[in-house]
Amino acid sequence: xxxxKQNSPSLSxxxxxxxxxxxxxxxxMFDYFLWYKKYxxxxxxxxxxISSIKDKNEDGRxxxxxxxxxxxxxxxxxxxxxxxxxxxxxxxSDSGTASKLTFGTGTRxxxxx
Amino acid sequence: EPEVTQTPSHQVTQMGQEVILRCVPxxxxxxxxxxxxxxxxxxxxxxxFYNNEISEKSEIFDDQFSVERPDGSNFTLKIRSxxxxxxAMYFCASSSRYKDSTDxxxxxxxxxxxxx
Numbered sequence: 001x002x003x004x005k006q007n008s009p010s011l012s013x014x015x016x017x018x019x020x021x022x023x024x025x026x027x028x029m030f031d032y033f034l035w036y037k038k039y040x041x042x043x044x045x046x047x048x049x050i051s052s053i054k055d056k057n058e059d060g061r062x063x064x065x066x067x068x069x070x071x072x073x074x075x076x077x078x079x080x081x082x083x084x085x086x087x088x089x090x091x092x093s094d095s096g097t098a099s100k101l102t103f104g105t106g107t108r109x110x111x112x113x
Numbered sequence: 114e115p116e117v118t119q120t121p122s123h124q125v126t127q128m129g130q131e132v133i134l135r136c137v138p139x140x141x142x143x144x145x146x147x148x149x150x151x152x153x154x155x156x157x158x159x160x161x162f163y164n165n166e167i168s169e170k171s172e173i174f175d176d177q178f179s180v181e182r183p184d185g186s187n188f189t190l191k192i193r194s195x196x197x198x199x200x201a202m203y204f205c206a207s208s209s210r211y212k213d214s215t216d217x218x219x220x221x222x223x224x225x226x227x228x229x
Contacts, residue, residue, distance in 0.1 A: 043220035103156040
């Protein structure tokens with residue numbers, strides 16, 4: 001039951017360029033979406049979120065775009081830095097029932113020099 | 114900056130033994146969660162907890178699992194009789210609000226449970 005999918009298991013980007021991480025969801029009840037960053041042996045670290053009433057949210061180098069009709073969201077990191085190398089998880093919740101998060105499988109981002 | 118803490122960082126146990134994983138949520142948060150991540154798989158929801166009772170639990174959270182808030186700061190996950198397939202990273206999370214789509218859950222560093 002993959003309600004949240006991240007179809008790219010890995011992504012390699014040069015330092016200074018844009019990183020674009022994608023996420024698709026199937027549950028139309030989801031109305032809140034988050035991106036988490038995770039280093040090995042650490043817990044997920046919250047990066048940025050977006051409510052379904054918006055289509056874009058920006059925080060510094062990070063921007064999340066939401067396309068509700070396509071059930072798709074993306075995370076843009078500009079400019080990418082070597083310290084951004086980590087696994088990025090997309091997560092979604094349905095505020096109408098419970099706030100449990102449903103996670104995607106993650107995308108490993110490698111930012112090269 | 115306030116953070117969620119978890120102890121121990123790594124727990125090794127024999128199959129059939131009981132384990133208790135401990136978490137100290139962020140101090141002004143009222144909603145608490147446990148998630149787990151089996152190696153190579155995605156993070157999965159186990160249980161949510163509010164006002165001293167379980168709000169929601171997943172199919173994974175069977176009778177072998179229980180949660181408790183024994184005092185004003187700790188939040189624990191107990192596995193009564195561990196199985197090999199319980200080996201995973203267990204993450205605690207907390208948030209300040211519930212059933213609010215603008216809420217954010219903050220995660221601890223995790224406890225790696227190894228069942229031999």
